Amino acid sequence: MEMFTGARHIKQLLIVIVSVVVVLCVYKNWVHTEEISYTYHDKSGRLRHFNDIVPHTTHQYAAAQVNEISPPGDIHSFQEVWKKIKELAKKMKVLEKRIPQRYPDVKYLNYRSRKRILITGGAGFVGSHLVDRLMMAGHEVIVADNFFTGRKQNVEHWIGHENFELIHHDIVNPLYIEVDEIYHLASPASPPHYMYNPVKTIKTNTVGTINMLGLAKRVGAKVLIASTSEVYGDPEVHPQPESYWGHVNPIAVLPLHQAVTTLLVRPAAGQLSVC
Numbered sequence: 001m002e003m004f005t006g007a008r009h010i011k012q013l014l015i016v017i018v019s020v021v022v023v024l025c026v027y028k029n030w031v032h033t034e035e036i037s038y039t040y041h042d043k044s045g046r047l048r049h050f051n052d053i054v055p056h057t058t059h060q061y062a063a064a065q066v067n068e069i070s071p072p073g074d075i076h077s078f079q080e081v082w083k084k085i086k087e088l089a090k091k092m093k094v095l096e097k098r099i100p101q102r103y104p105d106v107k108y109l110n111y112r113s114r115k116r117i118l119i120t121g122g123a124g125f126v127g128s129h130l131v132d133r134l135m136m137a138g139h140e141v142i143v144a145d146n147f148f149t150g151r152k153q154n155v156e157h158w159i160g161h162e163n164f165e166l167i168h169h170d171i172v173n174p175l176y177i178e179v180d181e182i183y184h185l186a187s188p189a190s191p192p193h194y195m196y197n198p199v200k201t202i203k204t205n206t207v208g209t210i211n212m213l214g215l216a217k218r219v220g221a222k223v224l225i226a227s228t229s230e231v232y233g234d235p236e237v238h239p240q241p242e243s244y245w246g247h248v249n250p251i252a253v254l255p256l257h258q259a260v261t262t263l264l265v266r267p268a269a270g271q272l273s274v275c
């Protein structure tokens with residue numbers, strides 16, 4: 001009789017152990033217990049942690065919570081969202097590394113002395129050095145460049161700085177901004193570049209220059225126009241004084257187009273502050 005009761009107890013114990021194991025397996029399968037340290041703002045704008053909702057919930061519940069903060073789309077499961085978050089975080093780290101956390105030292109200028117300065121062609125060789133000079137002097141600098149020959153790398157050490165702005169813009173189209181000074185340097189400068197598309201070169205140096213003179217007139221800005229000694233053609237006098245008429249081949253593109261620039265600037269100089 002006693003033996004019979006002992007066997008029954010062992011049987012009951014085994015059933016209890018098997019049930020506990022089965023329950024644990026099911027629980028482990030259904031509940032996501034991974035520690036996650038991401039934070040987000042919920043609909044009411046409160047800062048919350050994923051830890052708040054994840055460790056004690058099922059996948060379905062976690063997905064429901066995530067749907068609450070994600071726009072409806074192709075995201076069906078929490079793992080998918082988590083994968084996307086990890087990818088974005090990785091991309092952000094790469095991008096953050098490209099932006100210097102420390103900028104070159106800039107002088108502090110009060111609002112009366114600080115100027116808003118537009119530099120067309122500011123991503124080019126001459127322009128980017130001018131950007132450095134004016135930024136370090138404490139001014140606000142706006143670069144407008146179509147990156148035909150200029151490179152973003154030439155000015156990337158200023159990207160993100162509160163005094164700096166980079167606009168991808170072709171100056172043959174008008175630009176409506178408010179500035180105190182304009183340095184107009186946008187033009188293909190070397191023979192392979194200005195001969196690459198001569199008509200476009202002429203447009204840049206005529207329509208582009210007209211646009212910059214127009215902007216200067218509209219906002220009352222001082223303007224400096226860069227040119228080239230090539231306007232004198234193959235000069236017979238060195239160095240060339242401004243009174244020298246030059247020795248120009250009329251079918252050459254650069255002397256002609258920058259001479260047109262000079263032609264445009266002369267009448268404008270009567271009405272504007274042109275250097």
Ligand SMILES: O=c1ccn([C@@H]2O[C@H](COP(=O)(O)OP(=O)(O)O[C@H]3OC[C@@H](O)[C@H](O)[C@H]3O)[C@@H](O)[C@H]2O)c(=O)[nH]1
Pocket residue numbers: 120121122123124125126127144145146147148149150151169170171184185186187188189190204226227228
């Ligand atoms: O249509 C154009 C052509 C060129 N550009 C830009 O103008 C800039 C010219 O810079 P480059 O480095 O090629 O040439 P440089 O800095 O040496 O030329 C500079 O000195 C000579 C002058 O004749 C030029 O006007 C002046 O830009 C580039 O950033 C180029 O992308 C435009 O923004 N628009």
